[in-house]
Amino acid sequence: MRKLHLFLLSATSFFSHAGACTMIAVGRNASVDGSTLVAHTDDAGYGAADLRLVRVPAQDHQEGAKRHVYNPSPGYPRLVTTQRGPEYEPKSGEQVMTPLGDIPQVPHTYAYFDQDYGMMNEVQLSIGESTCGGRTVGWPKDAGPHGYNLFGIAELSKVAMERCDSARCAVQTMGDLAVQYGFYSEDSGDPAKPDYVAAAETLGVADRYGEVWVFHVLTGPQNASAVWAAQRLLDTHVTVVANGFVIREMDLADPDHFLASANVHSFAKEMGWWEPKLGKPFDFTAAYASPTPDPVRALYMGRRIWRVYDLVAPSLKLDSRLGHYPEYPTYPFSVQPDRKLGVADVTDLLRDYFQGTPYDLSKGLAAGPFGIPMRWAGDEKNVVGGWERPISMYRTVFSFVLQARAYLPDDLGGVAWYGQSSPHASVYVPFSCGQNGVPQAYVLGKESEFTFGSAWWAFSFVNNWSMIRFDAISKDIRARMSDLQAKCFAARVAMEEHVSKSHSLSGSDTRAYLQEQSNELASRVVEEWWAFAWKLVGKFTDGYITTGEAPEEMQMPGYPAWWLKLSEFSKWPGKTLIPPPVEWLQKQLEEFESRQNTSTNLLSRQSAWGNSVLSSVSDPIAQISIGAIVGTIIGASAVWFATERQRRSGYRPIL
Structure with a gap:
């Protein structure tokens, strides 16, 4: 063992x-x-990971050129070099990385999407x-x-x-x-x-x-x-x-x-x-x-x-x-x-x-x-x-489904369906395999810095906010995710149909059209996800579910019964309260009744129930404990609830 x-x-x-x-x-x-x-x-x-989805451009190379081989950094930036296009070129404060070595370069290299791997x-x-x-x-x-x-x-x-x-x-x-x-x-x-x-x-x-x-x-x-x-x-x-x-x-x-x-x-x-x-x-x-x-x-x-x-x-x-x-x-x-x-x-x-x-x-x-x-x-x-x-977990940085089709030209046949953060709360957007760049939102942001406008931070933020109350928030996420995902699938079909019917489009025209449409769609998804994020913040905060300004539009669902039974809730107050004598509690109940004429029916029911419980218990210690809970907690709570009902007509109290 x-x-x-x-x-x-x-x-x-x-x-x-x-x-x-x-x-x-x-x-x-x-x-x-x-x-x-x-x-x-x-x-x-x-x-920390480099969150950028990078487009490495196609390139032509001179005879005798060398292809540098790197040991990429695990964080940001994963790579700084002049060999892989503008996104990997050194920016302010960055130094070109030293390669591990090199191999002979070929005359022409294809363009590709790159993140941790090709x-x-x-x-x-x-x-x-x-x-x-x-x-x-x-x-x-x-x-x-x-x-x-x-x-x-x-x-x-x-x-x-x-x-x-x-x-x-x-x-x-x-x-x-x-x-x-x-x-x-x-x-x-x-x-x-x-x-x-x-x-x-x-x-x-x-x-x-x-x-x-x-x-x-x-x-x-x-x-x-x-x-x-x-x-x-x-x-x-x-x-x-x-x-x-x-x-x-x-x-x-x-x-x-x-x-x-x-x-x-x-x-x-x-x-x-x-x-x-x-x-x-x-x-x-x-x-x-x-x-x-x-x-x-x-x-x-x-x-x-x-x-x-x-x-x-x-x-x-x-x-x-x-x-x-x-x-x-x-x-x-x-x-x-x-x-x-x-x-x-x-x-x-x-x-x-x-x-x-x-x-x-x-x-x-x-x-x-x-x-x-x-x-x-x-x-x-x-x-x-x-x-x-x-498969879907909290530390998923990005995920994708790559679609290749032999019966279509490359720009139409190859689609990278790409999503960021945990897949169970992410929307997969289509990028054409031939496009030359991606929206700024997909190269923006670092894990160490919350960045509004970043695609990764939009989805990561919603994923993290969902953990405030996953059972309820995840329903909203699934509904919104399904809606946007369906729109992405439909949009890609529409793009392909447009290209197929536009016989006059050249190869470069097709590529430009697909890039424009794909990037607009992906940008729109990010914008809508940020808007959705702020709606979730307003709706799910401080244990409330708030859908409007009317009293009945704020609810506090509380905890599930199975968890309350397992938690300290069902054992409280236990031995943490030393109650006063039963006679004093009875006197407090009588005073409550006399002061709350406007809620006579409610209080009389609670008092009658409390008195019946007290009279049915012969053990003095049990009388004290039950009297304390019934008289002080239930009685006072009943008064409070009655008052709150009058003060906030239409508000749904949590009993």
Whole structure:
């Protein structure tokens, strides 16, 4: 038992430091319209993040040019360089960052959306990320004597964005660069105490040709180079990665569906992680994922996998309790959904916190009286345990669904549905993959400074305000969110129909039109969300729900009965009151009655009830306690309520 406790503590401390994002991907024939979809929640909220959604422009490069490779800063600014367009150029007080090294540049690089990782480029290449555990660990070149490696997953994904139009190209390019120049995880920890449970990475990669691949990568031998593998998602399937590898048996003789580094078998055999002589087929996850010795990690990963699969394919009736263990499969690499999915279905997956299941985070004592589904991380004071880990959580900085369509031109086919802060209270706005910039609201603001007008702060503020009274405020949020989300979906359809009918539009005209319309829509959503935020402030303050100026338009719903019974309320006053003699209390009741002629009926009922209770109790101590409560508290309260009713006609009192 003591060993289990230690495992539990180490697992929860890991999840206080790793990025721990969720990635979901949908094959083209599993979607309603032939789209490939890649979704990602960026949950790296354990330090201030750079909130900017940056558009890196397309560029032409001279022969012999070098492409700098950086170890991005975890805060603001993530990058300061002259190589990635105006948004990353040095501003007042900023210095150009020193690269870890460089690689040969190519003649032309594509434009793309960039935040922590490369997201989507102008030719519809789409990437979503999830940090995973691995058996190896590596550090960047600037980490001292242990730093052998040039590439982290952020820069790998951005090189893929710059150079590739297909998922297969992206996988091969990232894998080759990782092997040649070395891969490190940005969550590898201190070389004196490596963090293996966050030492590897997974990307979901989709393209305009209808392919989706899952790419795993970790550091190779001697804390250098890399090992990687990739599996193509079946066109009719959905997959999810929740901070653990999912690729298992691989047929490397089938490059249409499997790709890997040349050392994928040999390194595992060398380290004793795979023994072919035992007759077992090679299993990438069993060989290379960090072991899962405790239930916290197993459920941290496995419950999200189950949840996604149970929502899209409930007919499978998968068991929610299996967890995720590298040593043996519990859930499949992918599943065929019971029905085809659209963008709206995937955004619903991202907004999930186990609603309607036994693991619903809005239920139970930890949710408090108002059903808050957030569970903070932090110092656990050596208390053994854990919380359920949902897809939508308090530390989600941003999330997206990337839509690529083979049957449409790039500007129309590629859409980044982008939202900020916790997905369960965010609106996903559509940005065309070919547009050259985003609204100022999406590059404005820092986590350390409340910034009015910032898109992130609009959604983060509402998310935080909702925790004042989540059960009530979340209803308003869901209604407003649903309304704006429907308008965003309708607006994108209208944009595409307009372009399709306007045969005279050139490619540049189409791009300009989509950028203008998309940015106006996104700006309008931010403005309306700020207006909505101030309405919530006025409506939900000081425990009241105020909808107007009439007396009956202010209510105080109080606390739910189940919570009152569990709290000190039901035990109060207990032994905290020493009441006066019963005779004195009786005298006070008589004086109340004589002074309150205007409320005779009400007071006589209360007095009669109090007298009957007093006369029915024989024990003197019980008489004193009940008399004190009945005579002083109930009697006085009755007088007060009667007076308040007269003073504020129409006000709904809380009894």
